[in-house]
Amino acid sequence: xxxxxxxxxxxxxxxxxxxxxxxxxxxxxxxxxxxxANVASRTHAPDLWMxxxxxxxxxxxxxxxxxxxxxxxxxxxxxVISVPEVFxxxxxxxxxxxxxxxxxxxxxxxxxxxxxxxxxxxPKVRLPGAGGAPEIAASCxxxxxxxxxxxxxxxxxxxxxxxxxxxxxPGERERLGLRGDGPVRVITxxxxxxxxxxxxxxxxxxxxxxxxxxHVRAATGWDLCVxxxxxxxxxxxxxxxxxxxxxxxxx
Amino acid sequence: xxxxxxxxxxxxxxxxxxxxxxxxxHLIPVAAGHExxxxxxxxxxxxxxxxxxVYDQxxxxxxxxxxxxxxxxNPGVGSLHRFRDAxxxxxxxxxxxxxxxHAGMANRYVAGASGLPFAILRGYSxxxxxxxxxxxxxxxxxxxxxxxxxxxxxxxxxTIIHAQRADTVGNVQLWGITGIQxxxxxxxxxxxxxxxxxxxHLDPVPGQVILPSRVVDAVSVVPGGAAPxxxxxxxxxxxxxxxxxxxxxxxREAFTxxxxxxxxxxxxxxxxxxx
Numbered sequence: 001x002x003x004x005x006x007x008x009x010x011x012x013x014x015x016x017x018x019x020x021x022x023x024x025x026x027x028x029x030x031x032x033x034x035x036x037a038n039v040a041s042r043t044h045a046p047d048l049w050m051x052x053x054x055x056x057x058x059x060x061x062x063x064x065x066x067x068x069x070x071x072x073x074x075x076x077x078x079x080v081i082s083v084p085e086v087f088x089x090x091x092x093x094x095x096x097x098x099x100x101x102x103x104x105x106x107x108x109x110x111x112x113x114x115x116x117x118x119x120x121x122x123p124k125v126r127l128p129g130a131g132g133a134p135e136i137a138a139s140c141x142x143x144x145x146x147x148x149x150x151x152x153x154x155x156x157x158x159x160x161x162x163x164x165x166x167x168x169x170p171g172e173r174e175r176l177g178l179r180g181d182g183p184v185r186v187i188t189x190x191x192x193x194x195x196x197x198x199x200x201x202x203x204x205x206x207x208x209x210x211x212x213x214x215h216v217r218a219a220t221g222w223d224l225c226v227x228x229x230x231x232x233x234x235x236x237x238x239x240x241x242x243x244x245x246x247x248x249x250x251x
Numbered sequence: 252x253x254x255x256x257x258x259x260x261x262x263x264x265x266x267x268x269x270x271x272x273x274x275x276x277h278l279i280p281v282a283a284g285h286e287x288x289x290x291x292x293x294x295x296x297x298x299x300x301x302x303x304x305v306y307d308q309x310x311x312x313x314x315x316x317x318x319x320x321x322x323x324x325n326p327g328v329g330s331l332h333r334f335r336d337a338x339x340x341x342x343x344x345x346x347x348x349x350x351x352x353h354a355g356m357a358n359r360y361v362a363g364a365s366g367l368p369f370a371i372l373r374g375y376s377x378x379x380x381x382x383x384x385x386x387x388x389x390x391x392x393x394x395x396x397x398x399x400x401x402x403x404x405x406x407x408x409x410t411i412i413h414a415q416r417a418d419t420v421g422n423v424q425l426w427g428i429t430g431i432q433x434x435x436x437x438x439x440x441x442x443x444x445x446x447x448x449x450x451x452h453l454d455p456v457p458g459q460v461i462l463p464s465r466v467v468d469a470v471s472v473v474p475g476g477a478a479p480x481x482x483x484x485x486x487x488x489x490x491x492x493x494x495x496x497x498x499x500x501x502x503r504e505a506f507t508x509x510x511x512x513x514x515x516x517x518x519x520x521x522x523x524x525x526x
Binding site: 030031053054055056065066067068069070071073074080082083084086087088091092115120122123124125126127128129130131132133134135138139160161162163164167172176177178179 | 275276277300301320321322323324326327328330331334335338339350351352353354357358360361372373374375376377378379380383397398427428429430431433434458481483487488490493
């Protein structure tokens with residue numbers, strides 16, 4: 001139990017780090033996913049095997065990299081491989097346990113948009129694009145999404161499907177030939193959502209301390225399903241917070 | 252063998268060419284990109300998996316007609332605002348885009364380097380990229396019937412990369428994160444490599460990639476030529492410069508001033524050192 005207070009971003013990152021199990025091979029994107037993975041590897045999952053898409057495998061950086069290809073990743077990696085090898089031999093071949101993704105928009109079936117807001121040919125906002133995400137979402141055994149909860153981000157239908165979550169519902173991933181389980185959890189600054197086992201629709205299953213269901217409904221752009229029994233996220237421990245803050249510089 | 256950068260760009264890159272300046276965070280050929288801007292090249296089809304700030308600069312300077320890419324951003328910082336302005340407001344000129352995933356782009360280069368017309372991968376299935384990019388097709392495996400994605404080979408007119416060093420006959424050595432550079436070079440019609448230094452003999456380094464001189468058309472010696480990205484063993488990534496670009500790139504006026512400064516600055520010395 002912690003005596004400290006924490007921010008909504010911190011509880012989100014700590015919760016995400018807890019979803020990584022020791023020994024997993026984890027495909028890490030930059031930003032919140034990288035922070036969460038580095039917290040996990042310094043707390044409960046010392047043997048977490050982090051792969052960054054630049055080709056560094058088994059990196060153990062002593063500080064958070066700003067990009068997916070910082071020198072500290074290459075210096076501390078078990079191996080540095082080429083980009084085609086990352087995507088073909090490791091990701092496509094099914095060797096990655098968990099992929100961590102962020103998103104600009106996500107919908108009720110956990111489909112992810114990182115491409116455009118608005119119409120593709122006349123966009124309101126042009127976003128960076130796909131990167132490794134479509135194949136991470138397709139081929140990792142499971143996917144965890146980390147993003148802040150808002151009506152702008154949690155929309156009924158994404159403007160563009162960059163990466164497939166559960167498509168239009170049950171059986172869609174199988175029809176598309178996607179081999180991984182897809183998003184198994186979406187972790188936000190308010191709580192935790194998981195696809196319903198039958199409908200595949202994202203369902204609120206957990207709340208962070210101090211958050212009420214109404215807060216989450218108000219920040220979600222569709223009529224959100226709520227599980228009968230909601231878990232309450234355990235507060236961040238002093239260790240988790242101090243590790244996280246040592247990484248983000250908030251200490 | 253080394254050529255001054257100005258001369259190498261003038262000889263190898265022409266208006267309308269398809270040009271790939273590759274580098275996956277590490278060893279980005281920034282100085283070569285700046286020389287393309289200085290020479291005022293136009294109508295280029297720029298290719299890169301991860302266009303970052305040097306592509307933002309090339310696009311903002313009006314060098315590009317089209318961008319072929321898979322992720323366009325300022326890594327760890329945010330969006331590319333010159334790229335965004337070109338796509339949403341056609342400023343300073345319209346920019347056509349063709350976008351893929353990283354897996355698709357990587358395999359396009361592999362096919363290009365392999366002399367094949369296309370590549371296959373498990374990818375794109377169910378994504379909206381398929382309907383917006385005519386260069387992504389479905390193909391059935393002739394042995395199992397499995398449906399896979401096909402993407403055409405990528406064969407740039409010119410690939411430009413930065414490496415740590417070359418020897419006096421033009422063999423090139425790079426190490427650290429070597430990304431897609433070998434494939435991008437072997438896929439291209441012409442290859443320019445900027446290097447930190449030329450040495451008499453290339454001592455082996457763990458994880459090295461060697462590009463034999465017979466696939467390299469020109470080497471230019473440009474110390475610091477990858478900054479603000481980094482050259483493993485030579486200098487570190489200048490994260491402050493990446494963060495500072497955000498404010499410049501966001502604002503047309505700030506960008507225009509930056510551009511004026513760049514184009515009035517003479518090409519970096521000592522180009523061609525080591526000859």
